[in-house]
């Protein structure tokens with residue numbers, strides 16, 4: 001602890017509870033936000049140079065406050081690895097026939113699909129039209145595979161869906177035209193690989209498919225690549241009576257009776273190489289030692305905020321308008337505001353006598369799917385794992401810089417019965433109009449603590465038109481109210497730190513399935529998918545009480561590997577499988593529990 005902190009101990013409590021004069025222009029909040037949301041940091045994308053500069057800055061600030069690294073850690077910066085994107089590492093396609101041998105390479109000719117497995121496969125070729133299957137439940141009757149046997153074959157399909165149909169049919173088909181879904185259909189029918197071509201009558205005609213950002217999702221269980229138009233044309237030279245263009249034309253009126261066919265006399269060898277780029281992100285975590293934590297039942301209280309943002313918005317979660325695209329996403333409100341307020345609150349807490357230690361955490365990887373906080377809680381990066389046995393509660397700040405009309409939203413308040421009282425007491429000196437909401441299943445870091453049964457809260461001043469756009473800039477932050485939020489955060493953390501006994505955790509029942517596409521999935525199973533872990537299959541973070549899954553005997557932690565006869569490798573498979581089930585008809589589910597393979601039957605109900 002440095003000397004400046006020690007001399008401020010006496011007055012720390014009065015600073016928390018007395019009114020303060022309006023801020024001077026040189027508030028530390030303003031300088032924290034301005035630095036974090038500066039051009040130099042380029043939007044703080046996890047794993048980027050800007051993120052590292054931000055992490056260094058926050059670590060430096062923690063040091064100034066007299067914080068210490070977590071026991072067992074060398075410093076404040078705690079690295080974690082993640083998949084930042086995919087690229088093609090030299091995929092090739094070879095053709096063998098009686099009178100022609102050919103090999104293609106180069107991404108204009110053949111390029112891995114980002115979800116492909118890495119493998120080399122050889123087999124005959126079947127053209128399967130658009131490669132689409134509309135589930136029976138949709139009463140639509142479209143199955144590209146109806147008359148085809150593709151077992152051990154390499155399947156060639158057209159990208160997108162039939163072009164010349166009426167609007168209603170197109171919108172039905174569009175839903176089943178995703179490449180992951182097409183790959184799933186091919187895999188389920190025993191195909192060795194999927195090749196995709198953008199047909200001559202389609203958008204992006206003849207072009208290979210760009211490899212997209214595809215992070216948290218495990219592989220698709222099949223080898224898959226896209227090929228250029230010239231490659232597909234070459235294959236169609238082995239077809240006696242039509243060209244690819246003619247085949248597409250006959251499919252485009254949507255006639256489901258136009259079937260695919262085997263391309264005779266050809267064998268292909270597809271060798272797919274996907275490079276998954278691993279990068280390192282950094283959480284920044286320090287401990288403000290307390291007076292007497294040894295005597296506390298649980299020694300830690302945690303105060304945190306994510307500090308990463310979207311960089312230049314190229315990972316699919318940007319809401320930039322066309323003219324803003326590619327610009328630095330400054331993320332002043334999201335979440336330089338929360339990081340700055342947490343720092344200020346930490347400064348207030350540093351010198352105060354407390355029963356428990358305060359852990360101050362700045363998470364990275366939040367925008368990519370809570371990667372940092374989950375890596376931390378999994379304990380991979382530090383000897384000191386925070387868990388329900390040593391942590392009394394977690395206070396999170398995410399987007400707290402745009403307060404309007406004195407309104408503060410406090411989320412996850414249902415996660416402990418202690419919150420209403422602590423919120424009310426902590427609000428006395430600041431006097432916000434507080435809207436408390438119970439639901440702890442939020443798209444922010446507090447959800448990870450809820451997941452390990454630690455009471456959590458999230459503070460939030462509301463969304464706005466600059467959300468996830470380059471226009472979320474430091475000049476738009478309401479610094480006076482942000483300072484009050486910092487005081488409130490410090491006070492509620494302080495109260496939590498001094499509770500005689502640790503508050504109980506309350507498990508809030510989720511409102512609904514959160515899987516897939518909520519407005520289109522019609523079947524209700526009462527499963528709660530876990531989006532944060534990379535397992536083969538679908539891990540359940542819980543089941544809804546009284547729902548079909550619970551009644552069937554599924555429980556938290558189960559990993560579904562087969563659903564209604566379909567192999568489930570990931571959340572996408574599961575969403576598609578859900579589309580296909582019929583309401584009221586029992587479904588066979590195979591799952592892993594503690595390494596053991598088990599089976600149950602559940603009966604989906606109609607979603608209300």
Ligand SMILES: [Zn+2]
Pocket residue numbers: 334367468
């Ligand atoms: Zn965000």
